[in-house]
Amino acid sequence: MHQPSPRGELSALVLSVIAGSVQSGQDSLARLDALAEESISQTPDILQDDDLQLALFCLYELHYSGIDGAGDDWEWDADLLRVRRRIEAAFEQRVRDETVVGTPPEPTSEAVCADLFRMTSEDGGPSMSRFVAKSATDDQLREFLVHKSVNQLREADPHTFAIPRLTGRSKAAMVEIQADEYGNGLPARMHSALYARTMRELDMDDTYGGYLDAVPAITLAVNNLMSLFGLHRRLRGAIVGHLAAYEMTSSQPNRLYSRGFKRHGYGPAVTEYFDEHVEADAVHEQIAGRDMAGGLVESDPRLLEDVLFGAAAGLAIDTLMTVHIMEAWESGRSSLRAAGVAA
Numbered sequence: 001m002h003q004p005s006p007r008g009e010l011s012a013l014v015l016s017v018i019a020g021s022v023q024s025g026q027d028s029l030a031r032l033d034a035l036a037e038e039s040i041s042q043t044p045d046i047l048q049d050d051d052l053q054l055a056l057f058c059l060y061e062l063h064y065s066g067i068d069g070a071g072d073d074w075e076w077d078a079d080l081l082r083v084r085r086r087i088e089a090a091f092e093q094r095v096r097d098e099t100v101v102g103t104p105p106e107p108t109s110e111a112v113c114a115d116l117f118r119m120t121s122e123d124g125g126p127s128m129s130r131f132v133a134k135s136a137t138d139d140q141l142r143e144f145l146v147h148k149s150v151n152q153l154r155e156a157d158p159h160t161f162a163i164p165r166l167t168g169r170s171k172a173a174m175v176e177i178q179a180d181e182y183g184n185g186l187p188a189r190m191h192s193a194l195y196a197r198t199m200r201e202l203d204m205d206d207t208y209g210g211y212l213d214a215v216p217a218i219t220l221a222v223n224n225l226m227s228l229f230g231l232h233r234r235l236r237g238a239i240v241g242h243l244a245a246y247e248m249t250s251s252q253p254n255r256l257y258s259r260g261f262k263r264h265g266y267g268p269a270v271t272e273y274f275d276e277h278v279e280a281d282a283v284h285e286q287i288a289g290r291d292m293a294g295g296l297v298e299s300d301p302r303l304l305e306d307v308l309f310g311a312a313a314g315l316a317i318d319t320l321m322t323v324h325i326m327e328a329w330e331s332g333r334s335s336l337r338a339a340g341v342a343a
Contacts, residue, residue: 001068002068002209003069004058006051007050007051008039009035010035010039010052010055011050011051013028013035014058014059018067018070018080019069029080033086036087039051040086040090046090046221047217047218047221047317048217050217052091053217053218053220053221056220056224057220059080059087060224060228060231061209063231091228098320099313101308101309107298109298112294112307113289113290113293116308116311117289126319126322128253128322128325129254129257131326132256133257136329138264140329140335141261141264143334143336145204146214149210150212150220150223151222151226152192153195153207156243158223158227159174159239161230162236163175165233168299169296169299170299174243177287177288180280191273194273194276198269198272215336215337216337219321222318222321225242229242229310236296236306237304237306237307237309237310238307241306241309243288245311245314245315247288250277250285251281251285254274258278
């Protein structure tokens, strides 16, 4: 990924440090740790803090494809991991404060699946998919693609981190879902490749992270949440719940997204990504609910609350992003940090 533009002193120092070598810059690392602590103590809301969210996103990115100019050794540098841990601890606590989880069901596959379907069907946030289908302008469609591109151009890497942490039925179910996300062995059918094609057809930048500078903190937070869950074994239940909720809230919205692009005259080359998810995720939601999430809880009932938390947290933070986008559009403003970047 190309180095993004810093959004404050903390993200600027993170990018500066990783552009150096592990053997040098100890003073900078010490200053980075102190600055992270100061930034956390002073932020009104870490979910909406551009500087903290970008810093965390970049630290997580070292575990994915990496960042231009950052040496591979930074991925497991102890000092940098301490800084990341400081930021993500505050981030996780804020997410937990935002998330409401009801009374847990019985730790059986069917009960867990039913509860997840209940949670996803009761999501009361604004519907961006209905707005896209009926009302979104061409510029708003492009903004929508920009927000989604942060995750969709690496789909479905954050959840894949969980595979080695699962066993048996839940592991097999996740592998089945993820294999489909990765095109079942066909590179051109990978969902990330289909999304990139959609962007190219609209003459947009299809490189991973190409629009990172344009998205607000809450969009970064949506993606940082996946990395937080995926990179911690203790949160393996949460990443499973998160993926289950995503699969259960995907089929119908993607049908509406496709309708919105067709309304503007775009053809199959643009809508294939969304059309693919209408059918695939209608199957995935059953596998995710019963076998992946339900199977995990049946094998280890201690993870029940984590599974429910992961699902609820994903829905809650996604809703905050949707509220940001819809409020901007309804007031005639761009939902991005800089108007026109999606053109």
